[in-house]
Amino acid sequence: MHNQSEIEKTLALWKSHWQPAKLEWNPLLRLQEPIWCLSNEEAVKEGLTGSFAMIRLTDHRIVINLEEIVQRGITDYATEVLAHEIGHHIFTPANLYDNAILLNRIRFALPGIEDRAPMVSNLYADFLINDKLQRIHKLRMSEVYQAINSEDTFSEFWTLMMRTYEYLWRLNRGELATNLSFHSKKIDSDASLLASLVRSYSKNWIHGGGRFAVMLYPYLMDDKTFQDSRKKILILLDAEDAGKGAMDIAGMTQLDLEGYDEVIDMRKEALSLKEEEDAKKKKQSLGIEKNRAGGEGPRKGYIGPGNYIDLMKQVNPNADEQRLVNAYYKEIALPHLIDFPVEISENVSLDLPEGLETWDIGDSIEEMDWLQSAILSPTLIPGLTTQKRTFGSDSDNSISKSPLNVYIGIDCSGSMMNPKQNFSWPVLAAAVIGLSALRAGAAVMGCLSGEPGDYLETDGFITDETDLLTTLTSYLGTGYAYGMERLRKPFEEKPNKKSHIVIVTDNDIFSMLDANTGTEQSHWELAEIALKNAGGHGTMVLHSQPDYHKDFVIRLEKMGWKVCYVTNEAELLKFALEFSQQNYAYV
Amino acid sequence: MSKYDVFELVTYLRKCPDSFLKPSVFFSKEGIDSIALVCDTYRITGNIFLKRDFNIPADASLKAITDNHWRAIHISAWLLCHSDFRNAPVIEDKLYFFWFEELRNASAYVKFNDWITDDERAEEMVRLLLNCCEIIPNGENYDEAADKLSSINSADRHKVLKESYEAHERIMNIKREMAEKKAREAANTYGRE
Numbered sequence: 001m002h003n004q005s006e007i008e009k010t011l012a013l014w015k016s017h018w019q020p021a022k023l024e025w026n027p028l029l030r031l032q033e034p035i036w037c038l039s040n041e042e043a044v045k046e047g048l049t050g051s052f053a054m055i056r057l058t059d060h061r062i063v064i065n066l067e068e069i070v071q072r073g074i075t076d077y078a079t080e081v082l083a084h085e086i087g088h089h090i091f092t093p094a095n096l097y098d099n100a101i102l103l104n105r106i107r108f109a110l111p112g113i114e115d116r117a118p119m120v121s122n123l124y125a126d127f128l129i130n131d132k133l134q135r136i137h138k139l140r141m142s143e144v145y146q147a148i149n150s151e152d153t154f155s156e157f158w159t160l161m162m163r164t165y166e167y168l169w170r171l172n173r174g175e176l177a178t179n180l181s182f183h184s185k186k187i188d189s190d191a192s193l194l195a196s197l198v199r200s201y202s203k204n205w206i207h208g209g210g211r212f213a214v215m216l217y218p219y220l221m222d223d224k225t226f227q228d229s230r231k232k233i234l235i236l237l238d239a240e241d242a243g244k245g246a247m248d249i250a251g252m253t254q255l256d257l258e259g260y261d262e263v264i265d266m267r268k269e270a271l272s273l274k275e276e277e278d279a280k281k282k283k284q285s286l287g288i289e290k291n292r293a294g295g296e297g298p299r300k301g302y303i304g305p306g307n308y309i310d311l312m313k314q315v316n317p318n319a320d321e322q323r324l325v326n327a328y329y330k331e332i333a334l335p336h337l338i339d340f341p342v343e344i345s346e347n348v349s350l351d352l353p354e355g356l357e358t359w360d361i362g363d364s365i366e367e368m369d370w371l372q373s374a375i376l377s378p379t380l381i382p383g384l385t386t387q388k389r390t391f392g393s394d395s396d397n398s399i400s401k402s403p404l405n406v407y408i409g410i411d412c413s414g415s416m417m418n419p420k421q422n423f424s425w426p427v428l429a430a431a432v433i434g435l436s437a438l439r440a441g442a443a444v445m446g447c448l449s450g451e452p453g454d455y456l457e458t459d460g461f462i463t464d465e466t467d468l469l470t471t472l473t474s475y476l477g478t479g480y481a482y483g484m485e486r487l488r489k490p491f492e493e494k495p496n497k498k499s500h501i502v503i504v505t506d507n508d509i510f511s512m513l514d515a516n517t518g519t520e521q522s523h524w525e526l527a528e529i530a531l532k533n534a535g536g537h538g539t540m541v542l543h544s545q546p547d548y549h550k551d552f553v554i555r556l557e558k559m560g561w562k563v564c565y566v567t568n569e570a571e572l573l574k575f576a577l578e579f580s581q582q583n584y585a586y587v
Numbered sequence: 588m589s590k591y592d593v594f595e596l597v598t599y600l601r602k603c604p605d606s607f608l609k610p611s612v613f614f615s616k617e618g619i620d621s622i623a624l625v626c627d628t629y630r631i632t633g634n635i636f637l638k639r640d641f642n643i644p645a646d647a648s649l650k651a652i653t654d655n656h657w658r659a660i661h662i663s664a665w666l667l668c669h670s671d672f673r674n675a676p677v678i679e680d681k682l683y684f685f686w687f688e689e690l691r692n693a694s695a696y697v698k699f700n701d702w703i704t705d706d707e708r709a710e711e712m713v714r715l716l717l718n719c720c721e722i723i724p725n726g727e728n729y730d731e732a733a734d735k736l737s738s739i740n741s742a743d744r745h746k747v748l749k750e751s752y753e754a755h756e757r758i759m760n761i762k763r764e765m766a767e768k769k770a771r772e773a774a775n776t777y778g779r780e
Contacts (some may be wrong), residue, residue: 112762167707170594173734188738189747192707199706218755271745566697 007038007066014064014078021082024137024451034062034082043068047244050234053081055088057096057242062086066249074147074236080139087129088239092205094123096246100315101554102209105259107311109213116220117213117231118240118314123161124212125239127198128205131168145176148235154179156187157219157229163191168198190215193266210262246316253302253331255295275568296423297332298573305329306421325420326469333431336577338585341440351391359388402534403442403463403584404498407490408434410472411482411505413450418475425569426504429541429576430472433502436580443497446471449486451512453478457486461499481508484523491530498535500583504572506543510552513565528559537583541549541575589725590671596713603665603703609658613649621657622649625686628664632672633679642683652691658699660686663712678720695724696741711739 014036022029037043043065048054052068053060062085069075093099099121105347105410106121107114134141142165149162162177174180201208220226230237237360294300303311308325359368360383367388377385408430410416419427434444443461446468454476458467482505490499503509513523531538546565547553553563566572589595609698610618622643629641644652693715701708705716714736717724723732737743 111759111766167738172731173738185743185747186751189744189751192739192744193748194705196705218751218758221758265752265755267748267755270748271752 004038007070010066010070010075011036011038013023013075014066014069014082016080017078021079021086023120024079024083024139025086029084029086029090031089032061034064034085037063037065037067040065047241051238052235053085054238055085055242056244057089057093057099058245060089060122062089068235070146070298074144077140077144077147078135078431080141080144082089083133083137083139084126084129084141085238087133088125088242091132091238092125092128093239094240096243096249096315097251098206099243100249100252100311101259102206103314104256104311105206105262106213107307107314108256108259109210109263110217110220113217113221113315114310116226119237120213120216120220121209122237122239123216124205124209126236127164127168127194127212130165130197131202134169140264142171142176143219149176149178152181153232154182155225155229156182156184157216157225157233158233159183160187160191160194160216161233162221163187163531164194164198167191167195190267193270196558197266207258207262210259211264211266214263214265215267221488243315245318248327249312249315250331252311253308253328255301255303297425297428298336298570302332302423304421304423305419309420321420322470322473325473326466327430329419329424329427329473330435330465330469332428333435334434334474336441336573336580338436341584354390354392356387357390358383359386363388403437403440404500405443405445405495405499406433406502406536406583407436407445407447407461407487407534409447409449409482409486409501409503409505411450411503411509412448412456412474412476413479413481413508414477415451415480415506416450416475416477418477419473420475423430424473425572427472429504429572430502431469432576433580434468434472435465436584437469438463440584442584444468445490445499447486448472448474448476449483450476450478451481451483453484455483456484457489460490461495481505481512484509484512485517487526487530489531494533494535500529500536501534501538502541502579503539504541504543507548509540509542510549513552524555526563527556531560537562539579541566541572543567543569543572591722592718592725593710593713593717593727594668596666596671597706597709599669600662600666600709600713601664601693601703601706603680607665608658608700608703609661610654611652611661613652613657614654621660624661624664628667629679629682632667632674632682633676634674635676635679640642642680643660644687648687652687653694655699656691656694659690659694659697659702659712662699662702663690663716666712666716678722681720689715689719693741696745707739708741711736711741714739 046063048063052065106117126506130141133139159177296304308328369387369389372387445461447457449455457472541564611621612618
């Protein structure tokens with residue numbers, strides 16, 4: 001523990017530098033004063049470990065650990081450090097969305113070592129901010145590094161970083177990269193390219209992330225080297241967890257094609273003059289090629305769920321995996337949902353007064369109920385004692401359309417893939433039908449079944465989107481088919497409200513229908529009773545070639561089941577769209 | 588202003604007028620008379636305006652000079668118009684080596700317009716010239732100047748980049764093959780049924 005008075009003196013000094021630090025960026029900048037932590041314990045409570053400063057994009061705060069600052073001997077660089085942290089808030093990454101985009105692009109460039117992306121992203125942002133502050137604002141960023149670096153800090157990787165600063169700021173060799181034993185021609189060449197990249201992309205920084213990461217790849221690919229290097233520079237990583245605690249960020253499921261195109265090896269670009277013709281022919285196949293198969297899901301336009309989860313967990317290390325899977329399938333399903341149902345009603349009677357609400361500023365003055373307001377309080381305080389009346393209508397329209405509930409059963413046997421790891425068309429189709437039904441006002445029961453083995457179902461027909469998606473996106477991987485027995489609980493007796501039944505499965509369902517139940521009632525009979533009691537349409541979606549098991553199909557059709565064949569998984573989405581439109585779009 | 592200040596020279600070089608960027612008359616009828624420009628530059632630096640014979644490559648060698656190399660020579664002629672190089676007879680006999688040896692090597696890797704658009708390449712030309720003329724830049728010692736030139740030398744950089752790029756490419760190819768194999772194995776299980 002350092003002398004408390006020294007820390008408090010530093011606090012006063014740094015507080016006095018807060019305003020000048022803001023002025024370095026913008027005199028109109030409004031940003032809350034940093035959270036000043038006087039001890040390491042306080043810093044840990046704020047989530048700051050390893051470094052002396054950090055930013056939080058979730059609440060736009062900066063956290064400063066003054067004990068660490070005193071310990072590191074950088075008390076004289078208040079403006080530099082504070083201006084740097086402000087730079088993270090207003091320059092790069094600036095907000096959660098851009099932070100996620102940058103991370104995603106850096107991940108493209110680090111195949112197989114995507115876990116390094118937050119560190120690379122942090123260092124890239126540091127370069128952009130520091131270069132601006134040192135060259136344009138004439139702050140002493142190089143001296144901050146000189147104060148922090150020690151002989152032990154250096155590795156090949158950190159030498160590259162410091163050499164890049166030396167190139168950027170035209171410093172002599174060894175001014176920042178003080179450990180000369182790591183210097184090499186290779187590092188010089190790479191540092192020179194990185195310096196030009198930082199300059200070139202200072203205004204469009206999001207487009208330089210891919211190139212930056214490709215340059216760093218060879219220095220980070222070995223696990224041990226990476227861990228060693230990271231440990232040594234942990235003190236400088238102030239924005240790695242900037243998105244911790246963030247809510248869902250929309251728009252991240254789509255494949256970032258622009259980002260893919262920017263994964264370019266600058267070494268190759270630099271070589272291209274000499275080998276211009278070859279380069280033109282090869283069209284910059286720069287070590288990291290695009291996946292020829294494209295993305296996943298509809299129009300192959302989305303990243304895979306596993307990749308999405310990894311990315312979002314890097315954006316927010318506290319993110320809940322199940323919540324992310326739900327968000328992933330929901331976001332892909334959204335464009336395919338039915339429109340929000342609109343009810344057209346004609347007022348055939350007078351409005352009836354129903355109750356009172358608070359009249360607030362912004363409400364129409366005509367709506368104010370003066371009498372009731374005066375009864376509540378003789379003193380009129382808008383928004384507090386002012387009242388307005390609410391009205392209802394006594395519509396005599398006795399005919400109303402009510403959507404049927406829907407039961408969605410999904411085969412989750414061993415032949416299915418885990419929707420958290422691989423894109424699952426059945427789950428997307430179920431999400432489209434389920435969310436459309438919820439939107440139309442129906443209740444949904446979801447059931448995953450892989451039997452004999454296991455099953456997972458919602459607690460009856462529900463209207464909660466999260467519960468439904470959580471069930472649909474879970475995984476069992478047991479048994480060989482959807483268990484017909486699951487229809488017994490909701491449909492053995494006639495439910496209160498009619499329901500459609502949709503079962504997504506494959507040919508193995510016929511083995512299940514024929515299986516010995518050990519009771520007098522066969523699965524065939526159960527299927528017939530369930531459909532009858534449900535009262536709606538029964539649809540069996542089979543991933544199969546048409547006419548396969550034709551006799552069984554005829555038997556199902558005679559019971560009233562509709563059998564839809566899908567020969568490839570993408571057709572499942574088509575089916576879901578048609579089903580949603582037919583059954584829920586009219587409401 | 589200090590003499591032979593690298594940053595002052597770089598700033599000057601980057602102001603090179605467009606007329607110096609034209610091709611040589613060897614490549615375009617409307618181009619610059621490169622030989623005349625070279626001779627004039629000899630005269631300016633040596634302050635010997637009556638001299639007619641200068642050190643110029645033989646005809647056969649002139650034909651081997653590429654368009655990119657000629658344009659780099661034109662740009663360097665602008666640099667040599669800087670007051671630091673005027674009336675400096677001591678460098679006159681060093682210029683041949685700079686133009687027709689060092690600049691030829693560098694031009695193989697640098698596009699002519701990069702000499703003025705790219706800060707680092709501009710610095711390289713300045714340092715290359717100073718080095719050829721055995722001039723130590725202001726504020727530096729011999730070792731520092733040599734190190735700075737070496738760290739931005741295009742020919743050296745090209746060689747190192749080629750090696751590291753090829754090594755990187757090999758690693759990425761192996762990784763890609765492994766990833767493709769893994770993807771094939773994880774292909775849709777429905778498809779196998």
